[in-house]
Amino acid sequence: EDKVVQSPLSLVVHEGDTVTLNCSYEVTNFRSLLWYKQEKKAPTFLFMLTSSGIEKKSGRLSSILDKKELFSILNITATQTGDSAVYLCAVDYSGAGSYQLTFGKGTKLSVIP
Amino acid sequence: DSGVTQTPKHLITATGQRVTLRCSPRSGDLSVYWYQQSLDQGLQFLIQYYNGEERAKGNILERFSAQQFPDLHSELNLSSLELGDSALYFCASSTHRDRGPVEAFFGQGTRLTVV
Numbered sequence: 106e107d108k109v110v111q112s113p114l115s116l117v118v119h120e121g122d123t124v125t126l127n128c129s130y131e132v133t134n135f136r137s138l139l140w141y142k143q144e145k146k147a148p149t150f151l152f153m154l155t156s157s158g159i160e161k162k163s164g165r166l167s168s169i170l171d172k173k174e175l176f177s178i179l180n181i182t183a184t185q186t187g188d189s190a191v192y193l194c195a196v197d198y199s200g201a202g203s204y205q206l207t208f209g210k211g212t213k214l215s216v217i218p
Numbered sequence: 219d220s221g222v223t224q225t226p227k228h229l230i231t232a233t234g235q236r237v238t239l240r241c242s243p244r245s246g247d248l249s250v251y252w253y254q255q256s257l258d259q260g261l262q263f264l265i266q267y268y269n270g271e272e273r274a275k276g277n278i279l280e281r282f283s284a285q286q287f288p289d290l291h292s293e294l295n296l297s298s299l300e301l302g303d304s305a306l307y308f309c310a311s312s313t314h315r316d317r318g319p320v321e322a323f324f325g326q327g328t329r330l331t332v333v
């Protein structure tokens with residue numbers, strides 16, 4: 106059973122559009138939720154969220170966590186072709202004496218000119 | 219360039235064989251994480267080392283092992299290889315001891331193909 110579910114799996118938008126990517130999770134002893142951008146190869150860290158309702162922002166990207174409803178969203182405004190990538194969400198939770206980390210399958214975003 | 223170096227970039231080997239993947243973390247980073255990414259399983263956390271000690275273990279098979287050396291480079295050993303082990307193996311490094319790859323930098327990965 107998947108602990109971290111991302112939706113949609115794939116998304117195609119035009120440049121300038123705003124997109125919202127979703128990540129829901131179901132774990133015990135939640136510690137944090139992490140977002141990454143994966144272009145050709147290596148993932149790049151975007152955000153870490155630990156508290157509900159506090160928005161993290163970096164340029165046109167922003168993210169927020171809802172610990173009551175167990176989900177996070179990643180917003181990208183005024184999308185550009187360079188935003189085309191797979192966006193990964195991961196949940197960090199306590200377990201087995203230290204922590205566990207589970208990734209979602211990712212959302213593939215394609216931004217067309 | 220993330221500053222994390224993984225070698226080799228590509229590896230093709232036969233079933234039943236053993237391989238070693240190498241990772242050099244960014245200067246100053248004491249944590250090294252290993253991940254496996256395959257088409258069907260997505261990105262999976264394998265193991266983390268901090269300053270030579272194992273800190274966290276994920277979905278790492280018993281046929282796989284890792285270590286971190288005094289100079290902080292790390293090696294992931296994969297033995298009795300099966301076709302299903304074909305994947306992209308990433309290493310990441312960070313300064314954090316008891317966290318996942320927060321503010322971590324990933325290497326470009328080693329593409330392992332088992333034939």
